[in-house]
Amino acid sequence: xxxxxxxxxYLIKTxxxxxxxxxxxxxxxxxxxWYQQTPGQGLQFLFEYFSETQRNKGNFPGRxxxxxxxxxxxxxxxxxxxxxxxxxYLCASSLExxxxxxxxxxxGTRLSVL
Amino acid sequence: xxxxxQHPSTLSVQEGDSAVIKCTYSDSASNYFPWxxxxxxxxxxxxxxxxxxxxxxxxQRIAVTLNKTAKHFSLHITETxxxxxxxxxxxxxxxxxxxxxxTFGKGTKLSVIP
Numbered sequence: 001x002x003x004x005x006x007x008x009x010y011l012i013k014t015x016x017x018x019x020x021x022x023x024x025x026x027x028x029x030x031x032x033x034w035y036q037q038t039p040g041q042g043l044q045f046l047f048e049y050f051s052e053t054q055r056n057k058g059n060f061p062g063r064x065x066x067x068x069x070x071x072x073x074x075x076x077x078x079x080x081x082x083x084x085x086x087x088x089y090l091c092a093s094s095l096e097x098x099x100x101x102x103x104x105x106x107x108g109t110r111l112s113v114l
Numbered sequence: 115x116x117x118x119x120q121h122p123s124t125l126s127v128q129e130g131d132s133a134v135i136k137c138t139y140s141d142s143a144s145n146y147f148p149w150x151x152x153x154x155x156x157x158x159x160x161x162x163x164x165x166x167x168x169x170x171x172x173x174q175r176i177a178v179t180l181n182k183t184a185k186h187f188s189l190h191i192t193e194t195x196x197x198x199x200x201x202x203x204x205x206x207x208x209x210x211x212x213x214x215x216x217t218f219g220k221g222t223k224l225s226v227i228p
Contacts, residue, residue, distance in 0.1 A: 004157075033216070042120075042203060042220035043158070056215045059115075090157070092216075102148070103216060105157040 001027060004093050004106035012112045018079040021109045025072050025093030032074040033103060034066060037088040046089075049074050050097050078111075086113045116141040118206050120219025127194050128227050135222045137204035138186040144206040147180060147187045148216070153200045161202075162189070194226045 005024040013019050025032050034046040045058035049068035066076045072093075078085055088108045094101035117140040127133050139147075148163035164171045164178045164187065171178050175194075180187040191198055204219045 035218075040220065043205075043216075043218040045215050045217065048215060058215070102160055102163070105150075105159070107157045 004091060004104055006089075006091055006106035006109050008109060009107065010110050010112075012114065013081050014114050015081055015083060017081050018077065019081060019111060021076045021078075021089055021091075021111075023074045023076070023091035023093075023106060025074070025091075026104055029093035029095055029104075030072050031094045031097030031101065032068060032072065033092045033094075033097075034074070034076050035090045035092065036060070037090055037108070038086075043090065046076065048097060055097065081113045083113050086111060116144060116206055116208060116215075116217040118204060118217050118219045120204050120222060122222060123220065124223045124225070126225045126227060129194060129196060131194055133189075133191045133194055133198070133224055133226075135189045135202055135204065135224070136186060137188070137206075137219050138184075139206040139217075140185070141206070141208055142182075142185060143208045146207045147178070148205050148207075149178060149189050150203045150205065150218075151200045152203065152221075158203060191224075194224075196226050196228050199224060199226045 007022045031050045033048040035043040037043050047057045052068045063079045068074045090108045092103040092105045094103045120137045145166040150158035151161045152158040175192045177190045201221045201223050203221050205216045207216045
């Protein structure tokens, strides 16, 4: 079974631009969560999607948004990029979310904002 | 919301010694506590998890203990090996109706010295 796939792996953008990141979950997984990883801050929860609905959202500004398609693939969008948005963005999929289901992570998209 | 504190932030041990990483959580409703290992440049991978109805769980050289009263849980690695060198993250989740969110600690960088 293929693992969680994130594209692209690397991105370089300039301040003010917007960016879209993609995540394809493990086949059969319906829950996709997104995290921002920065040095010293660990993994910070952005949002979780299940069956095309956002179920939970972390403490990030409205510039961060996402969506999930009917095939469970998910995209994350960041508008009006700031230098502080430079980070590794990880997505994780699980069967249905919830404490019964293990989250499997993708390799991440490393975003650099110049 | 949930807050997870993780200590120490860095840990160096001699090969063959034991390593202990401790985490505390704030929300008594949390019921699932996974530990992830992230090697340099790789994705986080689940190494062990524990649920709130269990006090201890062991898998070969790795064990996790949970004290619900004190709201803390710990990772124990015995007979450490150089390949155990990585960043370890603890996490806690509250699973409610239609909601799922993993809150991570900031990580512990473990170095095993040969």
